[in-house]
Amino acid sequence: MRIFFLGDIVGPSGCNVVKKFLPNIIKEKDLDFVVANGENAADNGVGITEKISNELFQCGINVLTTGNHVWDQKETVEHIEKEKKLLRPYNLTNPAPGKGFEVFVCKKNFKVGVLNLMGNVFMKKCDDVFIETEKFLKNYNLKENYDFLIIDFHGETTSEKMAIGHLFDGKATLITGTHTHVPTNDARILKKGSAYITDSGMCGDYDSVIGMDKDNSINKFFKRKAEKHSPSLGEGTLSGVIVDCCTDTGLAKKINSFIMRGVLQNTF
Numbered sequence: 001m002r003i004f005f006l007g008d009i010v011g012p013s014g015c016n017v018v019k020k021f022l023p024n025i026i027k028e029k030d031l032d033f034v035v036a037n038g039e040n041a042a043d044n045g046v047g048i049t050e051k052i053s054n055e056l057f058q059c060g061i062n063v064l065t066t067g068n069h070v071w072d073q074k075e076t077v078e079h080i081e082k083e084k085k086l087l088r089p090y091n092l093t094n095p096a097p098g099k100g101f102e103v104f105v106c107k108k109n110f111k112v113g114v115l116n117l118m119g120n121v122f123m124k125k126c127d128d129v130f131i132e133t134e135k136f137l138k139n140y141n142l143k144e145n146y147d148f149l150i151i152d153f154h155g156e157t158t159s160e161k162m163a164i165g166h167l168f169d170g171k172a173t174l175i176t177g178t179h180t181h182v183p184t185n186d187a188r189i190l191k192k193g194s195a196y197i198t199d200s201g202m203c204g205d206y207d208s209v210i211g212m213d214k215d216n217s218i219n220k221f222f223k224r225k226a227e228k229h230s231p232s233l234g235e236g237t238l239s240g241v242i243v244d245c246c247t248d249t250g251l252a253k254k255i256n257s258f259i260m261r262g263v264l265q266n267t268f
């Protein structure tokens, strides 16, 4: 069983590189289940539309996760109620439309749980992610409620991501961070068998400031006249991790970064 997690898909550059290359990667790498964070996939780089989520599902993504930008396209409030494959952070303060956790059946007939969490440090207000994680773990167990569990932890700080990683060690197949749009070089198997990476990176144009137009971003930092952020439109890089999983335990055997195309291509 082989899982692919793709980091935040940002704007047209991110969508294009994923749509163009993912179908072949799925065949070549024999991937069984693909999850991607899609909360920046809209043309303006914030949120996701129904049309774009459908295009991403069509090219082979099984589940899309989100984060702080989940409601930035107004239509998502309604769309997420009908689309089970689109998740929002589990620990949003209720009531919130949609779901943050769901179990899917993959092509090999295994049950794959996907949990989308959001951090509390330097992020929009949401329920305490550690308390919600503790409650989740009281109710759900690997190999009882699902064969594999993939966690997208959408957060800003490396420390918070690592702490959540250790909390789920031995209880999830993969814990990956998202949101910083920069891939980290710390993919590894934790002590109790879960695959972990602090951030899977971004699918988008890295000749930018985290996917957004670099000159405009610099002007903003200088507090000069600047436009609203808009996605950088150069060639996109596809960035994520591939995890080989043990079907008996639901834990990970191997995790590798997968980075191709665009200005960041160097590890594949």
Ligand SMILES: [Fe+2]
Binding pocket: 039, 067, 068, 069, 154, 179
């Ligand atoms: Fe984010």
